[in-house]
Amino acid sequence: MSKAKINSDRIYLWIVNAFLLLFLLICAYPLYFVVIASISDPAAVNLGRVLLLPKKLTLDAYRHILENKSILIGYKNTIIYTTVGTLINICVLLPGAFALSRKELPFRKAFIVYFMITMYFGGGLIPTYLQVRSLGLMDTMWALVLPGAFSVYNSLVCKNFFEANTPADLFDSARMDGAGYTTFFFSVVLPISKAIIAVMVLFHALGHWNSYMSAMYYITNPQKYPLQLVLKNMQGELDTLAASGSVSAGSLKELTNLIEGVKYSIIPVSTIPVALLYPFAQKYFVKGVTMGSIKG
Template identity: 45%
Template sequence: MKDSAQDRTVTVVIYAFLLLAALVVAYPLLFVLSASVSEPQMVNSGQVVLLPAGFNLEGYREILDYAPIWRGYANTIVYTVVGTLINLAVTLSAAYALSRRETEGRNVIAFLFALTMFFSGGLIPTYLLVTELGLRNSMWALILPGAASMYNIIICRTYFASSIPYELYESAKTDGASDFRMFVGIALPLSAPIVAVMALFYGVGHWNQFFSALIYLNDDAKYPLQLVLRTLLLQQQSSGSLNDSVEALTDFTRRSRLADMMKYGLVIVAAAPLLIVYPFLQRFFVKGMLVGAIKS
């Protein structure tokens, strides 16, 4: 059957809308990438729209020559990997238990969990608790307080309950499988999409960790990447005084120019690993979110 004129019009409108949405999402990233290799004066004057102007890699050289950057990368990778593994262990096991009909009091437990989505102790009590537990100035202060998210537990519970036939559990139980065996041997292998989604959610959160690190960490050697980048940018933007010598003002002008170049490069340096990983998880991300959020 040939499409009618109305169908073709609707198709054109849909594709035009999708193209516009893609441009809205992609343009900021392309602009930041172009600005990171352009002269700051040209960026500030609006000459950089899409393509670089006055190609210059000085900002990247300054960033990559800064030794704490690599230490921050290593710290962030450790925090992200360890934190994500702990998040997945807590979230998936809790979601599995709440999805099983045999779990006594699961509705009450789910209700108590859900309360934490609306009420919390606040920043100061949390800080005091972390300090009393001896976690301050360690990576555990960035990982354990947020080890589980009730929102993610609900999504995983919905996925387990709606995507895995209950008869499969009954058959495995008849064959003598324990709850742990059913969780590891049945639930997890059949839940690759939702596991990938949760890993991406938690991984991005740990990679962008900033505020908690700013509060709980005192040792520069333990700073994650985001905090190192902030420190570097603040150092480059330190202000000068009108009473300074000509040499000092010249140096301040140079550092201000360099800071303008670096701020776009810092965005690329911090976001590049996530941009590289996401395409490999995209198909799991879409499927997991649809099944985990829509089915009931």
């Protein structure tokens, strides 16, 4: 290869890496900034002095948040909703998808069509709301976990996985040994499906952790609000407080500063569990996207 070409390639690779670094910084810096701003003196943040390192360390904003009952309640509720919701998702999803993956199942196509219709067509927001209400689920956890308990899209992903990973004669030989579908499912299929189970647990758990819309529709009792809804409402309160605070400066300055700090700290507080899990779960998240081939 000519020297000129090697040189031009080297420059090219430098440019590639520079752009990658840019992507990295654009994604990471806002998050980093929020973290350092949350542990700095709000006054310094407002003056733009906190850009690379925290200034005048203070944990006031975090103390204030931990004193806030509604956040703690929201946290507790979200943990319960996420655990119960994901458990139900998985218990409904895996057996259902397994059944759909058995080609000898009579009326298999009819079942698939029955499920798939609801992927594209539904009653819409209000009829669904009225149905949840008439089932008496308003203001209960079940309104959050039952309507989406069976994910049709994910069941098709799992079905394809089972089809690809359980050879056709595997069940026949199991049947010779006297095993029925239930035994086969638990002792053969599940053990070889750990990867997809992990993916499904993560996606569903994340979905429950991050959702706020269904709680907004179905939950009216603040004691039952999930974390995300608490945060959303708090954001609104902070906005109004900050607006009034800036008008009457002076005595309210302290309060305003605190509000500014809390604004930053609620972001790490609500994202920490996801961030802690991420390094361990990352490969499954990536796998999940390619498993579903297009939509995740």
